[in-house]
Amino acid sequence: MSNVQSISGQAASYNQRFYQPTWLQRLSDRLPRIGFALYMLLFFTYLMLPLGILAAATFNSSSFPTITPWLGTTLQWVDAMFKDTQMWTALGKSLLIAAGVIAISLPVGTAAALILTSLHGRSRNFLYALMVSPLLTPGVVIGIATLLFWRKTGISGGLFLTILAQSSFIISFVMLMIAARLQRFDRTMEDAALSLGASRAYVFRRILLPYLRPSLLAASCIAFLQSFENYNTTLFVRGTETPLTIFIAAKVRAGLTPAVNALGLTMMILTIGGAIGWEIARRRKRS
Structure with a gap:
């Protein structure tokens, strides 16, 4: 051995x-x-x-937004950003449109997700295809179709029509995000609450809604971003209004200045700062 x-x-x-x-x-x-x-x-x-x-x-002295050649460091474009009233008006309209889109797409998308997860077979497939189809439709087509439909009622364009046109496809994003969350929901908790005498409204408010809160927050952020950056659909339904994307496109044709870059830098700082603050708060809550 x-x-x-x-x-x-x-x-x-x-x-x-x-x-x-x-x-x-x-x-x-x-x-x-x-x-x-x-x-x-x-x-x-x-x-x-x-x-x-x-x-x-943003900090280049050049009157055109470029870094070559570097003509010197300046803060004049930051000052020009705060003095550009047209830009701030356009930004306010974009924020108002985004808020309206969230107010429509969040409840409608959540309701569609709840119905979708409760159906089976062909009816489920039909509803899914119906709700996802706006995502496969070009934004130009959505804008033109919305304009032609509502023009018959006397509404030719504006903030209201812009909110409706954007909501028609942003609802699909919300529905997909909420439905993905509902796939992991334990239905036995809902059945137990109902068997103990709780109403449907009480179960939704105290069990389902807290469970969906992370997805609702994420869906709100996605809806806001999709609305805020939208151009193709907004171009056809805005009427005489000028949201930020339309304003920047007009500036590109007429002559863009670094003041727009200063606005973009400000939004970047706010976005990154908000994300960092959210992460810090989340970690403190966990600990």
């Missing part, structure tokens, strides 16, 4: 000695991690480089 153990020990030491991984083998083992790190570096560079150029152009 001891001879067998000694022979196996000698064989193991022999293998460790003569079959150690070569540098090529070690490189091949590390190659996936190196490739992933390189991919993430390129990905974040692709995302952040335009934002960095936008921020840097």
Whole structure:
């Protein structure tokens, strides 16, 4: 027995000695991690480089938003941003439209998600296809169709029509996010509450709504962003109103100034600051 153990020990030491991984083998083992790190570096560079150029152009003395040539550091475009009343009016209209879109798309999308998760078979597939179809429709088509439909009632355009047109496809985003959350909902809690005499409204208010709160918040953010940045649909239904996206597009044609960059930098700072504050509050709540 001891001879067998000694022979196996000698064989193991022999293998460790003569079959150690070569540098090529070690490189091949590390190659996936190196490739992933390189991919993430390129990905974040692709995302952040335009934002960095936008921020840097805010402080260039050039009257055109560029960083080359660098004509000197200045804060005049930040001052011009605060003095541009047309820009702030356009921003206020975009915020008002986004608030209206959230007010419509959140309850309608939530109701559609609740109905979708309660159906089965062909009726479920039909409702899903019906609600998702606006996402597959070009924004130009949605804008023109909305304008032609409501023009028959005497409404030719404006903030009201813009809110309705944007809500027609943003509801689909809300529905998908809420439905994804409902897929993990434990229906036994709802059945237990109903069996103990609770009403449907009470179950929704005290059980289902708290469970959906994270998805409702995320869906509100997505709805806000989709509305705030929308251009194709808004262009056809805005009427005489000028939201921020239309204002910036007009500035590009007439002559863009770095004051718009200053507004973009301000929004970036507020967004990043809000995200950091939210993460800090979430971690403190967990701890």
